[in-house]
Amino acid sequence: MVHLSDLSWDRQGEEAMEEYKKGEMVKAVVLEVDVDKERISLGIKQVEGDPFAEAVEGIRKGAIVTGEIVEVKDSGIEVKI
Structure with missing residues (x-):
């Protein structure tokens, strides 16, 4: 199962689900x-990597x-940096 919050970094909820058929x-x-519980949790957005982590890579x-x-x-x- 892929939870809604693990579909997309920039799209939320139903909007993120629109991409998939x-x-x-x-x-x-x-x-x-x-x-x-015989359950495996999956993440689709994690395949791409976290854009926030990449954006703040040089900031300490x-x-x-x-x-x-x-x-x-x-x-x-x-504040946007």
Whole structure:
């Protein structure tokens, strides 16, 4: 089974499911094997690698960066670097 959250890095829920059709062959990464429940969890997006991890590859704790404020919320601000 591939959970909705493991279909796409940039598309969520039903929107991510629109890409797939019954009978289609896909590549997936085995995320978990649960012998007791006889279930294997798969991830399709993981085959491509995490784009966030690639984007922040050169950024380390303590680094000084410049960014643009893209959203102001009650919980904080979102900054694009």
